[in-house]
Amino acid sequence: xxxxxxxxxxxxxxxxxxxxLEAMRPYFFDTYAVATSEFGYSMGIxxxxxxxxxxxxxARRLGAQTEEFIFTxxxxxxxxxxxxxxxxxxxxxxxxxxxxxxxxxxPVLNTAAALGKQGFRVTVLEVDAEGLIDxxxxxxxxxxxxxxxxxxxxxxxxxxxxxxxxxxxxCREREVLFHTDATHAFTRLPLDVSTIPVDLVTVSGHxxxxxxxxxxxxxxxxxxxxxxxxxxxxxxDHRAGVEDIPSAVGFAxxxxxxxxxxxxxxxxxxxxxxxxxxAHIPYVTLNGHRTRRLPQNAxxxxxxxxxxxxxxxxxxxxxxxxxxxxxxxxSLEASHVIMGIGGDHERxxxxxxxTLGRYNTQEDVDGVVDAxxxxxxxxRVISPLMPAGEKER
Amino acid sequence: MAxxxxxxxxxxxxxxxxxxxxxNPDGKSTEGSPACGDMVAVFIKVNDETKVLEDVKFESYxxxxxxxxxxIITEMAKGKTLSEAKKITWKQASEELGGLPPLKSHCSVLxxxxxxxxxxxxxxxxGLIEERVPTxxxxxKKRLRHVMNPLRGLDVVRTDLIxxxxxxxxxxxxxxxxxxxxxxxxxxKADIAEKIERLWDVKEVHIDFAG
Numbered sequence: 001x002x003x004x005x006x007x008x009x010x011x012x013x014x015x016x017x018x019x020x021l022e023a024m025r026p027y028f029f030d031t032y033a034v035a036t037s038e039f040g041y042s043m044g045i046x047x048x049x050x051x052x053x054x055x056x057x058x059a060r061r062l063g064a065q066t067e068e069f070i071f072t073x074x075x076x077x078x079x080x081x082x083x084x085x086x087x088x089x090x091x092x093x094x095x096x097x098x099x100x101x102x103x104x105x106x107p108v109l110n111t112a113a114a115l116g117k118q119g120f121r122v123t124v125l126e127v128d129a130e131g132l133i134d135x136x137x138x139x140x141x142x143x144x145x146x147x148x149x150x151x152x153x154x155x156x157x158x159x160x161x162x163x164x165x166x167x168x169x170x171c172r173e174r175e176v177l178f179h180t181d182a183t184h185a186f187t188r189l190p191l192d193v194s195t196i197p198v199d200l201v202t203v204s205g206h207x208x209x210x211x212x213x214x215x216x217x218x219x220x221x222x223x224x225x226x227x228x229x230x231x232x233x234x235x236x237d238h239r240a241g242v243e244d245i246p247s248a249v250g251f252a253x254x255x256x257x258x259x260x261x262x263x264x265x266x267x268x269x270x271x272x273x274x275x276x277x278x279a280h281i282p283y284v285t286l287n288g289h290r291t292r293r294l295p296q297n298a299x300x301x302x303x304x305x306x307x308x309x310x311x312x313x314x315x316x317x318x319x320x321x322x323x324x325x326x327x328x329x330x331s332l333e334a335s336h337v338i339m340g341i342g343g344d345h346e347r348x349x350x351x352x353x354x355t356l357g358r359y360n361t362q363e364d365v366d367g368v369v370d371a372x373x374x375x376x377x378x379x380r381v382i383s384p385l386m387p388a389g390e391k392e393r
Numbered sequence: 394m395a396x397x398x399x400x401x402x403x404x405x406x407x408x409x410x411x412x413x414x415x416x417n418p419d420g421k422s423t424e425g426s427p428a429c430g431d432m433v434a435v436f437i438k439v440n441d442e443t444k445v446l447e448d449v450k451f452e453s454y455x456x457x458x459x460x461x462x463x464x465i466i467t468e469m470a471k472g473k474t475l476s477e478a479k480k481i482t483w484k485q486a487s488e489e490l491g492g493l494p495p496l497k498s499h500c501s502v503l504x505x506x507x508x509x510x511x512x513x514x515x516x517x518x519x520g521l522i523e524e525r526v527p528t529x530x531x532x533x534k535k536r537l538r539h540v541m542n543p544l545r546g547l548d549v550v551r552t553d554l555i556x557x558x559x560x561x562x563x564x565x566x567x568x569x570x571x572x573x574x575x576x577x578x579x580x581x582k583a584d585i586a587e588k589i590e591r592l593w594d595v596k597e598v599h600i601d602f603a604g
Contacts, residue, residue, distance in 0.1 A: 306430065308456035312406065325456070326430045334430070346427035382412045382460070384434040384452035385427060 006319045006364045010207070010296060010357035011156060011184055016250075017209040017358065023253035024211070026050075027246040035234075035243050051245050054252035061255050062201060063192035064218050070238045071248045074215035075183040078202035079107035079150075081217050081228060081239065082179045086148045086200075087115050088226035090177075095145020096120045099138060102340040103127050105156045107202070108181050109336075112150070125151075130289040131160030131341050138167055142174045153182040153191060153201075157324060157337040157353055158288030159297030161189060165196050172197035177223060183207060183215075187258035188266075188295055199223045205247070209358055210254030214247035257358075266356050267295035273354060273365040274298050281373055282390075287338060287351055298354040299324075301338070301347045302372070304386040305379040310352055313375040319368050324351040346385075398457055399491030406457040411467035413450045420515030424507040426541035426584075431455035431500045433463050435507040437470075439515050444475045451507065455500055458493050462501035465489050466508050475512050481505065506539070517591050528592045530558045533565060536588045540581065549581065556603065563596035565589055573602035 007015065027050055035051050036044030052066065059069040072078045083098070100112050102124050116122045123141045127133055133151055142149070149171050154161045164180055171178035179200035182191055186203040193201065200223060204215035219225060219238060231240025277300055278284055287299040302310065307323025314321055324335025326349060334348035343351075354368065380386040396403065415421075415436035425432040432455060438448035449470045451463040466486050470478040483505045487493045493501050516522050526532065534550055542552040549555050549569070557568040567585060571578055582600045589598045 304454065306455050306459075309406070309460060312403075312457050316403075316407065344428065345430060349427070349430050382409060382452055383454045384423065384432055385454045388414075 004318055006360075006367060008319060008321045008354045008356060008360065008364065008368060010360075011353070011355035012322060013206050013212060014209045014357050015359055016211060017254060017257055019257060020210055020250045020253045024246040024250040027249055031245075035245060047245055051243055051248055054245075054248040057252040058203070058216055058255055059218070061187065062203075062218050063194035065221065067236055068193075068219055068221055070217045070219055070235045071243060071251075072215045072217055072239060073213055073244075074206065075105070075181065075202050075204040076107040076215075078204070078215050078217040079105075079179075079181055080111050081225070082200040082202060082219075083108065083111040083115065083148065083150060084228045085225035085238075086177055086179070086223075087118075087120060088228060089224035090147040091120065094147050095143075097123070097143055097146040099123045099125065099141045099146060099149040099151075101125045101127055101133055101151050103131055103155055103158075103160075103337045104150070104152050105181060105183065108150050108152065108179075121145075127160075127340055129342050130292075131155055131158050131337070132289065132292070133162055133167065135163060135166040135170055139170050139174070142171070142176055146174075146176050148177045148179060150179040150181070153180045153185040154189065154294045154297075155288065155337060156184055157335060157351075158299045158341065159184075159294035160288045161185065161292045161294060164191065164198065168196050168198045184294055184297075187255050188263050193218060193220065200225075205251035205254055208254045208258050211247045211250045214244060214251045216251070262358065263295050266358075266360070269360060269362060269365050270295060270298050270354075270356055272362065273356075273369060274300075276366070276369045277372065280369065281376060285347065287341065287343070287347075296356045298356075299351060300354075301343070301351045302376045303346065303350055304383045305376055306349050307352055309379055310350075310372065310375055313379070314368070314371055317371045317375075319371055321368070322353045323349075324353070325349040397494040397497075398461075399493075401489075401491040402457060402461040402493065405461035405464040405490065409453070409460050409464040411448075411450050411464065411471070412452065414452065415448060415450050418511075420511040420513075420518070422507050422510030422514055424510060424539060425455070425503045427454060428541050431459045431503055433459060433503045433507045435463075435467075435504070435511040437508075437511045437515060439475065441519075446470050446473055446475065446478055449508070449511075451504065453504075455503070456497065458497040459500040459503060461490055462486050462493070462504040463507070466504050470508055475515070479509055479512050481508065510539075514591075517593070522593060525593055528560060528565075528594050530560055532592070533558050533560060533567075533589060536592070537567075537585065540584045540588055542577075542581070549585075554581075560595075563594055565595055565598045567598070567600045569600060569602050569604070571602050571604040573604075575602070575604065578602055 033043040035048035056066040112122045177199045181202040199220045201218035206212040283303040285301040307325030326334040338348035418436040419439040420437045423434045434452040436450045449467040453460045483502045542549045559566040
């Protein structure tokens with residue numbers, strides 16, 4: 001039904017790779033037992049081995065030890081686990097202060113806000129016009145009772161990549177735990193916890209052609225973390241509940257399929273999209289940093305037009321993209337990221353995010369630029385904001 | 394496909410009718426602002442004898458429901474007398490379009506308000522306001538609800554930007570909670586003046602910034 005759709009919303013979710021499905025299949029129909037201890041029955045032991053192999057593979061991708069990788073139901077759970085887990089562990093012992101940034105994704109932002117209502121103090125740092133956090137601001141925000149700093153690896157909307165190495169280094173020096181939400185950067189950008197002193201890392205399968213509903217949290221050995229969902233002793237007693245082995249195996253398979261060559265191909269397509277769009281369409285603003293940017297992300301504001309109208313017109317022409325416009329969201333709120341980089345409502349309303357994945361081709365990116373050039377021109381003709389005399393451009 | 398929009402909304406969105414401006418219009422209005430995400434401008438041409446709307450045109454910066462409502466309302470209003478056109482409601486426009494998502498009522502109601510405001514503009518210019526309701530602070534407040542606060546995307550009254558309103562001997566004094574050198578001060582001032590000056594018994598409008 002959507003065979004012809006050119007899908008450019010890969011940061012929201014991706015098409016599953018068939019090879020991922022094949023890797024998962026045996027754990028649905030053959031080795032379907034729950035993971036048992038090595039003293040259990042054969043099928044359970046084999047299921048356990050499958051889970052461990054997946055865990056080991058994902059841990060290695062981060063430069064971590066196998067037992068430091070905890071499977072979760074996705075980024076939202078991982079970030080909840082990190083922030084609430086540390087807050088529960090250190091709230092009484094060390095302090096009740098957390099530091100994060102204004103442009104974090106909702107799992108971090110709203111978990112921090114929820115802790116704020118439970119007696120924790122949250123410092124929300126500003127970012128610059130390109131979305132970068134000043135490491136000095138983090139240094140300055142740390143107080144004696146600070147227990148955790150949570151700054152994302154790369155931004156979900158504008159793709160800006162933070163200087164994680166400096167940020168983690170500062171936190172380590174000040175003896176404060178550091179969490180990073182790497183949902184959009186994982187496998188596409190290097191992150192090695194054996195060289196970067198980050199304590200907790202959120203990752204997810206849904207952004208890399210793996211299944212939705214599976215993610216992980218890297219937990220450095222010795223990190224104080226209280227379990228926030230009670231039940232059994234699975235996942236080294238960090239996360240209760242029957243393990244979703246097919247999804248864990250799928251997540252690992254998906255991560256293994258992401259190669260540097262592929263990422264470079266995607267970066268090339270993204271650059272082509274940006275170069276053509278910025279050169280051919282007047283009154284546009286690039287949102288985010290030009291180079292310190294996720295390879296799969298492009299985000300452009302088309303001034304004088306509103307994003308929901310753009311996305312609907314593009315949908316009618318077979319292209320799927322997203323926008324930071326208030327009209328597009330369920331909450332009718334403009335993108336907090338565009339507002340966070342100093343943009344106004346008009347800039348947020350006219351912003352369009354294109355995120356590329358494995359299945360996109362040069363034809364796709366050329367097609368979407370051609371289509372959006374036309375759509376924006378048409379919408380500007382009817383826009384009262386477009387300066388008269390410029391409408392036919 | 395379960396789009397929230399009816400086929401007719403999508404059709405009007407794709408091919409909006411009566412788009413553009415009218416040179417030397419007999420009445421015009423601008424409702425909403427870029428900050429609130431939707432803006433609509435309405436232009437009308439009126440037959441002075443018959444008071445029939447000979448032409449209605451609109452421009453829209455907004456989402457699909459805003460564009461579609463602007464399109465349908467211009468179609469509905471054309472050929473009607475001013476008093477008939479004034480009575481067109483959002484509900485009628487919405488029904489004509491086969492229904493609009495309730496979440497988007499804000500975006501679509503702007504077009505209806507825009508048409509009414511353009512007619513009021515014509516009537517005020519031609520001294521046709523029948524009931525001359527004396528201006529009060531409440532009347533001023535009601536008008537200020539059509540001035541957007543670009544910082545918040547909502548109107549200046551709802552966002553508590555207006556600190557004080559006084560009306561004495563035809564002179565309106567408004568105090569806004571914003572520094573005078575604020576980037577939006579001039580825009581807000583011009584917008585307030587435009588909305589208030591036209592009241593029949595208002596001679597002067599003074600806007601002070603005290604932020």
